[in-house]
Amino acid sequence: MEVTLEIQRFNPETDTKPAFSHYQINVQPTDRILDALMQIKRLQDGTLALRKSCAHGVCGSDAMRINGKERLACKTLVQDVVGSDSAPIRIEPLRDFPIERDLMVDQQTFFEKYRSVKPFLINDDPVEQKERIQSPEQRRAFEDATNCILCSACFSACPVMETNPQFLGPAAIVQAARFLDDSRDMGFEPRLPILDGPNGVWPCENHFACTRVCPREIKITKLINQTKRKIKKYRESPGGKMNDRR
Amino acid sequence: MIHEFDAVVVGAGGAGLYAALETSSKAKTAVVSKLYPIRSHTGAAQGGIGAALGNVEEDKPEWHAFDTVKGGDYLVDQSAAIILAEEAVQAVYDLENRGLPFNRTPDGKIDQRRFGGHTRNFGETAVRRSCYAADRTGHMILQTLYQQCIKNNVSFFDEFQVIDVMLDGRRCGGVVAVELATGDVHVFRAKAVLFATGGFGRMFKITSNAYANTGDGPAVLARRGVPLEDMEFFQFHPTGIRGMGILITEGVRGEGGVLRNNAGERFMERYAPTLLDLAPRDMVSRAILTEIKAGKGIRGDRQIDDYVLLDATLLGKEVIQAKLPEIAGFCKTYLGLDPAEQPMPVQPTAHYAMGGIPTDVRGRVVADGEGDMYQGLYAAGECACVSVHGANRLGTNSLVDLIVFGRRAGRHMADFVRQVDLLSLGEEASASKERIAELTDGKRGSHGAEIRETMEAVMMEKVGIYRNDKQMTRAVDRLQELRQDYRDVRMQDTSKRFNTELLEILELGNLLYLSLITAESARNRKESRGAHSREDYPERDDANWLKHTLTWLAGDVIRIGYKPVDISIWKPKPRKY
Numbered sequence: 001m002e003v004t005l006e007i008q009r010f011n012p013e014t015d016t017k018p019a020f021s022h023y024q025i026n027v028q029p030t031d032r033i034l035d036a037l038m039q040i041k042r043l044q045d046g047t048l049a050l051r052k053s054c055a056h057g058v059c060g061s062d063a064m065r066i067n068g069k070e071r072l073a074c075k076t077l078v079q080d081v082v083g084s085d086s087a088p089i090r091i092e093p094l095r096d097f098p099i100e101r102d103l104m105v106d107q108q109t110f111f112e113k114y115r116s117v118k119p120f121l122i123n124d125d126p127v128e129q130k131e132r133i134q135s136p137e138q139r140r141a142f143e144d145a146t147n148c149i150l151c152s153a154c155f156s157a158c159p160v161m162e163t164n165p166q167f168l169g170p171a172a173i174v175q176a177a178r179f180l181d182d183s184r185d186m187g188f189e190p191r192l193p194i195l196d197g198p199n200g201v202w203p204c205e206n207h208f209a210c211t212r213v214c215p216r217e218i219k220i221t222k223l224i225n226q227t228k229r230k231i232k233k234y235r236e237s238p239g240g241k242m243n244d245r246r
Numbered sequence: 247m248i249h250e251f252d253a254v255v256v257g258a259g260g261a262g263l264y265a266a267l268e269t270s271s272k273a274k275t276a277v278v279s280k281l282y283p284i285r286s287h288t289g290a291a292q293g294g295i296g297a298a299l300g301n302v303e304e305d306k307p308e309w310h311a312f313d314t315v316k317g318g319d320y321l322v323d324q325s326a327a328i329i330l331a332e333e334a335v336q337a338v339y340d341l342e343n344r345g346l347p348f349n350r351t352p353d354g355k356i357d358q359r360r361f362g363g364h365t366r367n368f369g370e371t372a373v374r375r376s377c378y379a380a381d382r383t384g385h386m387i388l389q390t391l392y393q394q395c396i397k398n399n400v401s402f403f404d405e406f407q408v409i410d411v412m413l414d415g416r417r418c419g420g421v422v423a424v425e426l427a428t429g430d431v432h433v434f435r436a437k438a439v440l441f442a443t444g445g446f447g448r449m450f451k452i453t454s455n456a457y458a459n460t461g462d463g464p465a466v467l468a469r470r471g472v473p474l475e476d477m478e479f480f481q482f483h484p485t486g487i488r489g490m491g492i493l494i495t496e497g498v499r500g501e502g503g504v505l506r507n508n509a510g511e512r513f514m515e516r517y518a519p520t521l522l523d524l525a526p527r528d529m530v531s532r533a534i535l536t537e538i539k540a541g542k543g544i545r546g547d548r549q550i551d552d553y554v555l556l557d558a559t560l561l562g563k564e565v566i567q568a569k570l571p572e573i574a575g576f577c578k579t580y581l582g583l584d585p586a587e588q589p590m591p592v593q594p595t596a597h598y599a600m601g602g603i604p605t606d607v608r609g610r611v612v613a614d615g616e617g618d619m620y621q622g623l624y625a626a627g628e629c630a631c632v633s634v635h636g637a638n639r640l641g642t643n644s645l646v647d648l649i650v651f652g653r654r655a656g657r658h659m660a661d662f663v664r665q666v667d668l669l670s671l672g673e674e675a676s677a678s679k680e681r682i683a684e685l686t687d688g689k690r691g692s693h694g695a696e697i698r699e700t701m702e703a704v705m706m707e708k709v710g711i712y713r714n715d716k717q718m719t720r721a722v723d724r725l726q727e728l729r730q731d732y733r734d735v736r737m738q739d740t741s742k743r744f745n746t747e748l749l750e751i752l753e754l755g756n757l758l759y760l761s762l763i764t765a766e767s768a769r770n771r772k773e774s775r776g777a778h779s780r781e782d783y784p785e786r787d788d789a790n791w792l793k794h795t796l797t798w799l800a801g802d803v804i805r806i807g808y809k810p811v812d813i814s815i816w817k818p819k820p821r822k823y
Contacts, residue, residue, distance in 0.1 A: 013741045030580075042695035046738035046747040051285075053456040056492045056576065058385060059285040075579055100427070101744040107282075120393035121345030130299075131342040133354035139347060146347050146379075146386065150284055184345065 002026055003078060004088035005036060007048065010099050018099065021045075022088060029079035034062055037073060037091070037103075049102040057215060060151035064103050065092040070153035070213040094156035096165065110152050113168050116194050117176040122187025138183040145178035145223055147216040154210035154220055166199040170210035170220045173201055177223040180230060188234065201228050247432045251276045252663040254421060254436040256408045256463060258283035260384070260648035261627030261655075262442035263391035263400075265609075268656025270400045273663045277400060278423055278434060280407040280458065280749065283392050287444050287456040288648065291384025292572060293497035294376030295341075295649070296364060296642035297334035301355045302374045307331040309366060310375060312816060314643060317363040317526045318600075318636020319776035319786065320818035321476070321794065321811055326607050328815070330634045330643070330650055337649040338377050346390040348379050349569070359569075360500040363526040363640040369823070372524050376642045381495050381572045387645060406432065407749050408462060410678045411439065411623075412671050413470050416613055418623035419669030421466075422678045426749065429742030431682070433674045437663040440624040440655050441467065441603060447480075448753075449761045450596035450710070451702035452551075454486055454493035463629040464602050465756035468763065472611060472620070473796040475631040475809065476601035477760070478768035481639055481777050482711050484530035486595025487580055488553040494573055494592055496641040498585075499523040501569055503558035505534070506589065507542040513554075521823040528638040528777040529823065531594040535711050544591065550707070555589035562586060594711060598639055600777065601767070602631040604796065604809065609655025615796055615809040622662065626655040633794065637776020685751060691736035693747070694754050697728050701754075701761055704728075709765045714781040718769040725762045726802060732758055759799065766804045767795050788818050 003025060010018040023040045034052055041048045050073075051061040057075035064073055067081050067090050081089050097105035123132075154170035161167055176195055179185040195201050201224055210220040252273035255262045262277060269275045277283070298305040310331035315322045342348055342356060349357040358374040366373040379386040395402075405426040412419040412435075420435040446461025447453035468474055484505070485494040499505075504523050507513045517533040518525035525533075534554050537543060543552030558566065558573075563586040566574050570585070577585045603625035604612035611620040627648045634647055708721035732755060739747040773787035774780045794809040 011741055011743075013743055041747075042693070042698070042750075046693045047741070049744050049746050051746075053281055053285050053458045054287065054290050055457060056290070056490075057579065058290050058382070058572075059281075059287070059456065061281070061285050077579075101741075104744055104746075111282075115396055118397075120397040127339075127343050130339045131348075131356050134350055135354045136350045136352065138354075139350050142347065143380075146389070147382075149289075149385070179345075182345070182347070 001029060003036070003082055005040065006088035006090045007102070008092040009102050011101055027078050029077070031078050032074050033066055033076045033078065033081065033089070034073040036078060049104050051104055058149060060149035063094055063151040063153040065094065065156070066090070070094065070157045072151060072215045075215050094152060096156055096161045097152070107152055110155055110169070110171070113172040114150065114175055117172050118187060118191055119175040119179065121179060121182070121185055122190060123184055132184045134183050141183070142178050142181035144218050145174050145181065147218050148174050148178070149216060151215060153213045153215060157209040157213040159207050159209055160203050160205055164199065164203050167203040168194065168200050170224065173224050173227055174218060174220055177227050180227060192231070195227060196231050201231065247430060249276065249432060249434045250668060251434060251436045253438045253440070253659050254278055254434045255440045255442060256421060257442035257444060257627070258402070259286035259288035259442060259444050259627060260387055260391060260645065261652035262440065263395055264649055264652030265440050265442060265626060265656030265659065266400050267391065267394055267398060268653055269660045270398055272660040275400065276403055276434065278403045278406045278408060278421065280405060280462070282404050283395070283402065284388060286388060287459055289385045289388040290456065290493070291387070291645055292381045292493060292495035293361060293500065294359065294378035294383045294642045295338060295387070295645035296361065296375045296640070297338040297377055297646065298331065298375060299335060299338065299356060299358060299377065301351060302358050305366065305373055305375055307335060309368060309373070310334065310364070312368050313364050314634060314640055315636070315816055316369070316821060317640040318638055319821055320792065320813065321633065321636030321775060323633050323812035324815040325812050326632045326634050329607055330646055333650045334646045337646070337653070341387065341390060341649065344390055344394055346379065346386050348377055359497065360524060361641045362496050362499070362524045362530070363521070364642070372521060376497070376500065378497065381497055381570045384645060407752065408466060409681065409752060411466050411470050412674050414669055414671055416618070417621045417669060419671045420674070422675050424678070424682065424748070426744060426746070429745055431675045431678050435668050437666050437668055438622040438624060438659040440609065440626060440659060441629055442625070442627045442652065443629045445599045445628040446757060446760050447596045447599070449701060449705045449757045449764065451706040452486060452491040452593070453596040454483055454491050455596065460753035460756050461629065461760045462753065462756050463625065465759045467603055468759060468799055471798065473604060473614065473798050473807070474602060474763055475604035475796055476633060476794050477764045477797060478771050478795060479600035479637050479777050480596060480764065481527055481598040481600060482531040482594040483527055483597035484534055484594050485556050485592040487576065488591040488593050490580060491595035492576055492580060493595065493597065494556060494576070494590060495570070498556060498558050498570060498573060501565060502561055503556055506555045506557050507537045508544050508546050509542065513537050513542070518823040525823045526638055526640060531711055532779060534594055551593065553591045553593040556592045557589040558585045559587060559589060598644060599628055600631065600633070600635040600637065600639055602629045605630045605632055607632060607654065608658040609651055610658065615807050622666065624655045624659055626651045637778060682748065685735070685737045685748065686740055689736055691734040692731070693738055694732070694735045694751055697731050697735070698754050701725065701728055701758060705761055709768055712779050712781055713768055715769060718765055721765045722762065722769060725758065725765055729758050729762065729802070763797050763799055763804060767797055767806070770806050771795060792818065
């Protein structure tokens with residue numbers, strides 16, 4: 001089928017502001033949007049800049065806005081987004097990030113926020129047995145959060161980020177929750193200053209925009225609310241039952 | 247710009263990150279990677295990491311090592327296989343202790359499941375050896391290692407594409423890389439360099455591999471005269487999504503899924519009566535292609551792009567949700583089906599390079615068949631060839647390889663850099679700058695897409711699962727022509743900043759290089775062994791071919807040599823399952 005892609009372009013060396021270019025291509029309805037973009041890049045316009053790698057939704061490289069919604073280009077089929085009225089499919093970079101070029105955005109701040117929540121297992125106790133024992137139920141408690149691929153779709157979709165760019169953002173809180181809910185982790189208090197700070201979990205207003213766009217279908221808003229409740233509970237009885245002995 | 251480090255790690259997948267964790271605490275270390283580390287292809291590994299923990303039934307590292315040797319059709323270096331299997335056990339505990347969320351048994355230990363070619367007591371029956379985290383074990387490994395790198399403040403140079411290695415005879419002095427953000431060429435001087443750049447499945451049309459899997463490390467080294475080992479052995483995974491190549495983990499069959507032809511027959515009963523659908527991958531891929539050629543594919547037209555069905559409906563929704571959720575997601579997204587209700591259309595997909603940069607068990611790069619070594623030059627992971635995979639890798643052993651040999655290489659490098667000084671090699675970056683300048687010299691040329699498509703098709707059709715001299719000779723000739731055509735490729739994109747076209751063109755050059763070496767190595771090996779199946783030489787020939795291939799490419803001419811196989815433990819036997 002013939003489709004038109006309307007792609008937002010911006011080259012910092014030659015352009016002062018972004019503008020749209022149109023490309024007509026022939027694709028199968030079951031082709032990925034990434035296939036369409038690569039066809040354009042390889043056969044029509046080598047200057048088109050985008051990130052990609054695994055091409056099946058696990059590496060997180062190609063998050064972008066497709067018809068206004070944050071998606072992974074490799075996990076979106078043409079038939080999922082093409083209209084019946086032959087309107088072009090609109091492709092734009094993620095919002096609330098500086099644009100580096102075309103569909104590539106600068107994720108430095110995103111990764112700084114990710115690092116700030118100490119996204120690693122905190123537990124200095126020597127391991128008594130070969131592995132730390134964890135029941136299947138305890139393992140399930142943080143299963144959802146382990147799905148995150150740090151693609152930053154949630155960041156772009158979050159309406160709070162527009163008014164408060166300092167907000168820690170959904171992905172970083174998911175990454176914190178992944179450890180707070182892990183029975184082996186004892187890092188609640190070390191993470192508290194960031195999470196409980198003015199730009200930690202509290203700016204979230206439950207818009208659910210992150211949850212709606214997450215390509216991994218993580219219940220992000222739920223995890224943020226769980227984290228808020230954990231902090232409140234800790235305030236009621238500091239030092240108690242927080243998976244933390246320090 | 248010039249940087250100076252003790253150790254440089256090229257590539258930030260499982261092997262690179264593990265090595266960096268080992269060296270960074272003891273030596274000034276940089277990780278140079280063309281992707282953000284968490285985008286690396288280790289993250290796509292699904293089914294598990296093999297280790298004889300014995301958590302759910304009796305198991306021994308010795309059985310794991312034997313399975314590895316037999317799975318590799320006796321081209322595995324046996325002492326290395328023992329190291330792999332023995333150190334796998336502690337490696338898995340280390341990963342767990344560092345936070346990796348493995349699935350658990352009811353009593354809270356790491357759970358284990360069956361996987362192809364892994365058996366108890368030297369082949370009696372399938373054993374539960376694969377330690378897994380749902381069907382995204384690689385994702386969890388990559389995340390865990392990256393988390394540890396953050397904790398330990400490892401220095402990263404993200405989106406730097408390595409384009410040259412600095413060698414002075416057999417001593418390595420660093421690498422040259424181009425920075426995507428600026429287009430600038432950087433020199434990284436180092437006392438030791440580890441290449442951990444992953445695989446090169448993108449030379450084939452149907453592949454499970456990421457766009458990034460273009461063999462940059464092996465190609466960069468080969469251009470500087472470093473040999474490559476056993477390049478003829480490329481694994482086709484039996485179950486890729488039809489037409490797309492996206493991997494459907496062997497874990498589906500490990501949990502009880504079966505392959506069926508167009509008559510609904512469980513055809514593996516005829517090919518591997520004991521292990522059935524859990525026979526090694528090379529055998530299952532050949533069985534599928536044999537069925538297809540006999541008109542028993544689902545379309546029944548005997549074309550190589552026909553397919554068979556992978557039936558997981560008998561597993562039930564609960565097992566699929568708990569143990570194979572990613573697969574269910576892929577099926578929903580790309581096929582519009584639920585594997586709990588409908589079988590999946592699958593065909594073999596180019597998956598894993600057994601061959602690569604030759605190394606010893608400490609990750610040091612081997613210079614020839616006589617045991618001479620490079621100094622300060624290391625390789626680990628899929629780009630390396632220890633060889634623990636021989637002629638065919640067993641499922642789960644790639645992740646074991648990354649962790650065990652990534653760690654070993656890292657440890658050895660940390661010691662090595664204390665004993666030597668930095669080399670000064672003069673105009674290190676000039677060749678790289680010239681190469682980039684050539685691509686933007688203003689001449690008009692193709693931008694490579696047709697060359698890439700032809701290469702992928704040639705490799706798929708002529709150097710695929712079944713091979714013969716006539717087809718491979720055609721492939722070699724065609725690939726030589728494509729390499730000529732490649733000289734006329736020019737960039738459309740003349741910007742310096744974020745010029746992704748430059749990377750694509752450099753990657754294509756690397757793939758062409760490795761395709762030619764693969765085709766020529768395959769044409770040279772006149773026997774069938776593991777993943778290398780010749781219609782004109784259908785039998786394994788230990789008398790003449792129980793040896794590793796080494797290849798050197800000088801200009802357009804490939805020179806071939808050999809290296810002995812370590813068979814010090816188990817005598818080669820016919821391979822039956």
